[in-house]
Amino acid sequence: MSVNASPSRRVNPVPGAGIGREARASWAFVERNFYLVRRYWHLELAFLVFNVTSAMSVLYIGEAQMQRDAAGAIAAEQRLDLVLYLGIGTVVWAYLRAVFGNVGEMVAWERWEGTIEYTMMAPVSRLTHMLGVSLFSIIYGLARSALLLGVLALFFSVDLSRANLGGAALVLLAGSLSFIGFGIMAATLPLLFPERGEEMTFVISSLLLVVSGVYYPVSVLPDWMEPLATVSPATYVLEGMRATILDGAATLAIGPYLLPILVLGVVTLPLGLAVFGWAERYAKRTGKLKRSG
Template identity: 50%
Template sequence: MHNRLKPRWLVEMIAVWGYVQRNYFLTKRYFMWEVVWLTFTTVNAMSITFIGAGAAQRPGAEAINIQEYMTFLLIGALIWSYLSMIFDILSETVQWERWEGTIEYTFMSPTSRVTHLLGMGVYAVVYGIIRTAIVLGVAMLAFDLDLSEANYWAALVVLAVCSISLVGFGVVAAVMPLLSPEKGQQVTYIVSALLLLVSGVYYPINVLPEWMQVMAQFSPVTYALEGSRAALLGGVGLSQLWGSIWPLLVMGAVFVPMGLFVFHLGESYAKRTGKLKRSG
């Protein structure tokens, strides 16, 4: 029974599973809300895809490959839904813990902050993949899109690598609800909106002003979209996707430690100023 007899790594792994299981229990308990959000995401992805269908009605539409354009938009909607979900789950979970007051019990437990954030990150990735797969399935039924050439495996690898840096970003964003449970979450929407603006989710980044294109180079979403579109639309293999993968690996190596460092600073500030308590 006593954990003092267990090796450190095993104690940390049990805690990672604890965080994953806790989030699963919470998702289960709010199942109807999950259905509402899934419906919202699906409808949203479909309405964005219809923008492509609408382009066929515009003057000069004959120059556009409408089916390819619709697939381009759908991939953007799906990838954005997945990546923003990872980002949101991390910050929302911290906000949740602040509201319930359980963050104090998390912070006084002996497992490390890396374990805490890893547990939340693992759940976010698994949950995001399942939801995105459902939305993709519905979209495939709704639209006659040609994904016969798609290299799903290569797209998944690109997304998996991008998820790492997004977890780093999400951990940075999670500092805001840690310090202010009332308004912190809203601040994270600014970061999210900026990523959406500059990363070429629904348009190629070369239509952006030059200064925004510079910003796009620092967004992992840019490379995730480039890589997964190439894999899904053009059937490109992993070896040809290296140009998208290496920047994501570098960003993951930078953003994850940066996220942990920023979270550590936020936690220390909260402990110095007594901001962790809800009452009492």
């Protein structure tokens, strides 16, 4: 059936069509989130202070260990640059957590604001919606991590002379894809469980933190936990980042890290969209879209 059934009194649908309109709609989510960050600047500042102090505590553990190694009999070339090792873990995790958190909490946040129904009713595809939220999460994650890195550089001197920073950036951006996929899947939890879904997203990120080798090599995990590390994209991102920054691995040599990252991204992104679509229909059938907890 056509909306233009009566030519003399044509119905005026939403103007524009195609990629341009979808891109503008996607940008609406980016712009809106920038405005929200600006208005909630005091919360952002508090989280940044928390991130910086937590990271400093971890890095000072590394500093202490390195001083002990230096006083001992371990030769300088055999010593691991523990501060840099932990620093990579801290900054990369801050980035991936920001990406995952922004995407994963999009439903919970809008539920809290009371705008979820309005957003779900808007004439934009869910893909456009997710692209906008994801793009913002990447920009936000990079900005937060750069700030964290900048502050840490004031307190710790690290040797980046061998680092392949271009390769590291490639690994980080590729890793974002699968974290967005995981985030979209996590975002369904507040749709399915309005009262406790948000807390469940924290459980997912905590589990990823434990199994992915953020502060330690995966090899120290108990045997039964190690297979979990293989399905976490953070494992490969961290290994790839350490290979490029600590060991100076060339970009052409980071394939073994990029391949699983990209495979996980290709699997988790469409899977996340499919799961979200199913959860949205479930929420619309059961009336859970409206409930605010």
